[in-house]
Amino acid sequence: MKRLLAGFLAVGLILGLSSAVLAADRVYDLSMFEDPTTLNVFSALGPNSTVWNSQVASEIYFPTLFGLAAPTWEFVPAVAADMPSPFVKEQVGGKTLYTSIVKLRKDQKWSDGTPITADDFVFTANAVLEFDPDLIGGNWPSLYPKAALDHVAQVDDYTVKFYLTKIPGLSEWQYGVLQAPFVQKKFWEPVFATARKESTPEARVKTLLAFEPTRQPSGTAWVFGAWEKGAYYRNVPNPYYAGKGEVTTFYENGVVTIENPKSGYKWASGKPEGKVTLRLVEGPYVDSVLFRLYQNQNAAVLALTTGEVDFFLNSLGLQKGFQDQLRRAPNVALVENHTNGFRFMAFNLRKYPFNIKEFRQAVATLIDREYITQTIFQGIAFPLATPVPPGNEAWYNKDVKVFGQGMNRAQRVAEAVRLLKSAGFSWQVEPQVDLAKGTVTRRGRGLIMPNGKLMEPFDFLIQTAGYDPLRNTFGIFITQWMQEIGIPVQAVPTEFNLISTKVFDEQDFDAFMMGWSLSIYPDYLAVFFHSNQTGKSGFNAEGYSNPAFDKLADQFLAETDLNKAIQEAKQLQAILADELPYIVLFDTPMVEAYRSDRVQYPYLHVLGGLQFVKGLTTTVQLLQ
Secondary structure (H helix, E strand, O other): OOOEEOOOOOEOOHHHOOOOOOOOOOEEEEEEOOOOOOOOHHHHOOOOOEHHHHHHHHOOOOOEOEEEEOOOOEEEEOOEOOOOOOOEEEEEOOEEEEEEEEEEOOOOEOOOOOEOOHHHHHHHHHHHHHHOHHHHOOOHHHHOOOOOEEEEEEEEOOEEEEEEOOOOOOOOOOOOHHHOEOOOHHHHHHHHHHHHOOOOHHHHHHHHHHOOOOOOOOOOOEEEEEEEOOOEEEEEEOOOOOOOOOEEEEEOOOOEEEEOOOOOOEEEOOOOOOOEEEEEEOOOOOOEEEEEEOOOHHHHHHHHHHOOOOEOOOOOOOOHHHHHHHHHOOOEEEEEEOOOEEEEEEEOOOOOOOOOHHHHHHHHHHOOHHHHHHHHOOOOOEEOOOOOOOOOHHHOOOOOOOOOOOOOHHHHHHHHHHHHHHOOOEEEEOOEEEOOOOEEEEOOEEEEOOOOOEOOOEEEEEEOOOOOHHHHHHHHHHHHHHHHOOOOEEEEEEOHHHHHHHHHHOOOOOEEEEEEEOOOOOOHHHHOOOHHHOOOOOOOOOOOOOHHHHHHHHHHHOOOOHHHHHHHHHHHHHHHHHHOOOEEEEEOOEEEEEEOOOEEOOOOOOOOOHHHOOOHHHOOEEOO
């Protein structure tokens, strides 16, 4: 699953590269807006899970047994040779366990030339379980779910045997451990050995996460090239990558086939029928992938128009002014896809009165998503009230409750006042409205909380206009609407990485605005809001806790029936829309821009956009 947010000293002399950007024959240049923070995959997919870490490193270097083949997102083998064997019930050490076997391909190698074997996966899985995925945090509890996975064993060099405490759910199995990244045992075993010397589990995890690797082997198409903080990050091809030349074919009936002409490996998801809809031949076709750092979107758009970069890499997409500018630019093409993410605001529910549901409902009632998206943003964004975006159609609950839906300004204020009064709030000067005229006739002042105390001013951390003008604008409007009824809030434009640190690392905040990029399977519905994720290593930074929600979330994570999982996901969305641990606000269609005179992609349309396709850089080709 992908749950991404959008330090470390500059690295410039690794692998023999100087700190200057070296010339290469064929360079694929992309823009980015924040430095990655770590090359340690356990940190990057743990407490330091950011979109930039994902784009350049954490999902780039580390192999998985299975993956999802874009653009249809079919579940396919990666390092695995075939699908897992059916589950078998076995008695192991006095316990009843369920086992399944996965065979590995024999043609896969790490970037140091050594084979990728079952020993590498077994080492990673058991080490993560030993150190406790909940303590490591971030994505690791869902990648190696300890509620289902007891341990993993090596049958032979290319056979892994899973031992599970139950028949695992879709989230735990196909979209969990079977797609979990793993590392090379030879490189990482000494790191874990050092961490084991610490006296407590927490200290062991801290030591593991603090390690910054250099020259770590990659098991995919790309290896680390160079990193100059504040300037650029470079990946170069893995000389031992076995997938180069591999052909993935998509057929009209939905079947996917994989064939490697060098090793002779072949696999098919079924019997191909009908026309070939797409055929992908794996690269890489470029000598390096260079991520250039820009301070804001203006600079990156200029770089694209002048040909300095080939692709506008930004998980936020393009705002309308930039879209219009780039449509007029020669040799620049735009492509629009359904988004797979959302932008939201949240309060620190550990603090009073943010933990009062009616307070959050009142704030949500004040927010006129339609006005901002359609009038202020001129239709380049769409309102959203649930964490599952409409582009992920099967899982999207279009019927969730939307506070303030269809109300004018006066009606919203009147309803927000009613909600606050119902929870025991009052004012020194109560807001007043004229419902007949649809106007607010008096602003509120001096909000008194149910405990009788005057509410103190608090900070609402929003993104800077340079980083995300849409979120910045939304945040300013929300602040003004809260102030209108006497909620003493001030908007504080803050750099992205600082918000991430204060919210997820320090949990030192009152309210914040952020955005997520998401996985296809919506297990994030559980992970973002489950009470077992409220610690500093979890994703539930807002501190939401609801036993009824947790129970349904656990059921959803363990669900093996797809149709039941869809219904449970929609029930979870209904609870969240009422309880509002997040006030989901909006998103934009994923509009991306690239140099049509330089770049050729094998396809353009895919849920979430081109930039979130993990393997796209191995199939992109340069035209000059």
